[in-house]
Amino acid sequence: MLKIFNTLTRKKDIFQSIKKNKVGIYVCGVTVYDLCHLGHARTFLVFDMIIRYLKYCNYEVNYVRNITDIDDKIIFKSIQKKENFIDFSNRMILEMNKDLSMINLIQPNAEPKVSNCISNIINMISKLIGKGYAYIGKSGDVFFSVKKYTNYGQISNQTIQNLQSKNSFYSDLSVKNNFEDFVLWKLIKEKNEPYWFSPWGKGRPGWHIECSAITEKYLGYKFDIHGGGIDLLFPHHENEVAQNSCYNKDFCVSYWIHAGLLIINNSKMSKSLENSLFLKNILKKFDGDEIRFFFLSAHYRSPLEYFEEKIKKSKESFKKIRSAVLFFNSSSCSSYTNFFSISIEEEKHFHNAMENDFNTPKALSVLFSIVRKINIFKKNKDPKNVFLYSFKLKELSKILGFFTKKSMSLYKEKINKKKLKENKKIKDIHLLIKLRNKARKNKNWDLSDLLKKKLLKFGVVIEDKSYKDLE
RNA sequence: GACGCGUUGGCAGAUUGGUUAUGCAUCGGAUUGCAAAUCCGAACAACUCGGUUCGAUUCCGGGAUGCGUCUCCA
Numbered sequence: 001m002l003k004i005f006n007t008l009t010r011k012k013d014i015f016q017s018i019k020k021n022k023v024g025i026y027v028c029g030v031t032v033y034d035l036c037h038l039g040h041a042r043t044f045l046v047f048d049m050i051i052r053y054l055k056y057c058n059y060e061v062n063y064v065r066n067i068t069d070i071d072d073k074i075i076f077k078s079i080q081k082k083e084n085f086i087d088f089s090n091r092m093i094l095e096m097n098k099d100l101s102m103i104n105l106i107q108p109n110a111e112p113k114v115s116n117c118i119s120n121i122i123n124m125i126s127k128l129i130g131k132g133y134a135y136i137g138k139s140g141d142v143f144f145s146v147k148k149y150t151n152y153g154q155i156s157n158q159t160i161q162n163l164q165s166k167n168s169f170y171s172d173l174s175v176k177n178n179f180e181d182f183v184l185w186k187l188i189k190e191k192n193e194p195y196w197f198s199p200w201g202k203g204r205p206g207w208h209i210e211c212s213a214i215t216e217k218y219l220g221y222k223f224d225i226h227g228g229g230i231d232l233l234f235p236h237h238e239n240e241v242a243q244n245s246c247y248n249k250d251f252c253v254s255y256w257i258h259a260g261l262l263i264i265n266n267s268k269m270s271k272s273l274e275n276s277l278f279l280k281n282i283l284k285k286f287d288g289d290e291i292r293f294f295f296l297s298a299h300y301r302s303p304l305e306y307f308e309e310k311i312k313k314s315k316e317s318f319k320k321i322r323s324a325v326l327f328f329n330s331s332s333c334s335s336y337t338n339f340f341s342i343s344i345e346e347e348k349h350f351h352n353a354m355e356n357d358f359n360t361p362k363a364l365s366v367l368f369s370i371v372r373k374i375n376i377f378k379k380n381k382d383p384k385n386v387f388l389y390s391f392k393l394k395e396l397s398k399i400l401g402f403f404t405k406k407s408m409s410l411y412k413e414k415i416n417k418k419k420l421k422e423n424k425k426i427k428d429i430h431l432l433i434k435l436r437n438k439a440r441k442n443k444n445w446d447l448s449d450l451l452k453k454k455l456l457k458f459g460v461v462i463e464d465k466s467y468k469d470l471e
Numbered sequence: 472g473a474c475g476c477g478u479u480g481g482c483a484g485a486u487u488g489g490u491u492a493u494g495c496a497u498c499g500g501a502u503u504g505c506a507a508a509u510c511c512g513a514a515c516a517a518c519u520c521g522g523u524u525c526g527a528u529u530c531c532g533g534g535a536u537g538c539g540u541c542u543c544c545a
């Protein structure tokens with residue numbers, strides 16, 4: 001029985017899908033004003049793991065993740081880079097897809113761009129105005145009237161009275177009726193801003209309305225799971241609930257799942273703090289499976305502190321599992337295929353861990369105990385059990401998204417390259433030694449010293465004894 | 472100020488009202504031509520103060536402290 005921590009009820013709820021064997025899930029995606037950072041990677045990896053597990057449990061999953069390609073920061077960045085706004089966001093989307101594919105994420109069933117959903121957004125805003133939940137402010141921008149929605153604060157447990165106002169254009173009471181009201185449609189302020197036509201003038205949607213319109217369009221007013229980073233809980237998700245509930249009174253998300261944040265230098269990782277680590281850069285040092293292991297070795301809801309030493313250590317731990325799986329791949333024995341239906345004790349532990357709100361650290365510890373058993377069976381020369389447990393290890397790892405075809409082939413490629421490099425290095429060293437010996441024989445001391453220095457660069461220390469050593 | 476989540480060995484990180492998490496690192500041993508890998512064993516733990524209890528790291532309360540959110544953020 002799968003239990004999931006639901007932010008709405010603040011406890012672990014038993015999972016039950018609305019439609020039998022089907023799950024609709026929406027995850028708030030990236031605002032593409034820069035490259036993907038490691039924080040994005042964590043959130044999407046968490047939901048990737050959740051979706052893989054649901055699929056493993058025989059659910060047909062409809063996974064929707066939006067791309068915010070309209071946003072003040074995107075506009076600002078594109079102007080700064082003197083790049084057309086559309087070109088800039090498209091370039092960032094390409095980069096995002098490239099980076100995310102390297103950590104082997106399941107592709108969403110739909111990945112709508114906000115710019116393709118403007119008509120849905122306009123419809124939703126019109127209806128909200130019609131119902132009296134939204135109004136045109138003094139500035140001409142459209143605002144949501146928070147006080148009209150009596151359940152506001154339900155998911156984030158916030159009350160309007162306790163909110164602190166921040167200074168920005170849209171927090172100014174000269175443009176809207178109440179400070180808690182948030183913007184649904186922004187009119188263009190500068191000539192070079194991108195815009196779309198609307199009943200309220202040329203402009204663009206506010207941030208919160210896009211997710212409401214997209215979930216409505218792709219998943220309807222009732223769906224199973226809504227996810228995102230915990231930093232989106234307030235105001236983003238609170239506002240989404242308000243918008244959708246006012247748009248359709250039967251709106252209901254069964255489970256709200258929030259991923260814990262990646263912490264770096266004792267604070268949340270975000271670009272506004274200029275401490276971001278781009279996924280692209282991390283991928284130069286660690287592969288997809290290693291990054292996956294690093295994230296899954298902490299519970300998905302707890303904050304996770306990042307520093308390089310930590311991921312290096314986790315890479316070392318992961319080696320243990322990887323080498324066992326590689327050994328299995330290289331020694332598969334088809335005569336044991338009748339073993340596939342046999343179950344082992346560890347599978348139960350693994351499933352219990354996953355069913356308990358996706359306890360991946362515990363599930364991983366089960367993998368380690370399988371590895372130990374495999375090693376013992378190897379030592380005891382028990383090939384049947386080596387095969388059985390190795391097979392199970394691989395199957396369970398795959399549930400968590402490890403050892404996909406792509407990640408395996410990338411890893412093999414990396415290893416082969418390394419081997420080639422090693423071989424070349426050894427050849428080079430032998431050649432240099434030969435040349436140096438020749439130079440010494442010819443008493444060409446300058447060349448000999450030069451070659452000695454070159455050898456030192458390869459880590460080879462030359463200690464000459466006498467000419468007798470020379471060949 | 473409000474709301475939420477934390478504090479577990481050297482590090483990372485699960486779990487639990489009583490009995491080994493797990494991984495890395497350390498120490499001892501086994502295995503091995505050497506090494507790597509592996510196995511066995513050892514040592515090291517619950518922020519603090521109260522309460523409940525036969526028994527609390529776990530439940531309850533106070534305190535300390537860290538992180539997140541409060542209308543741009545995965």
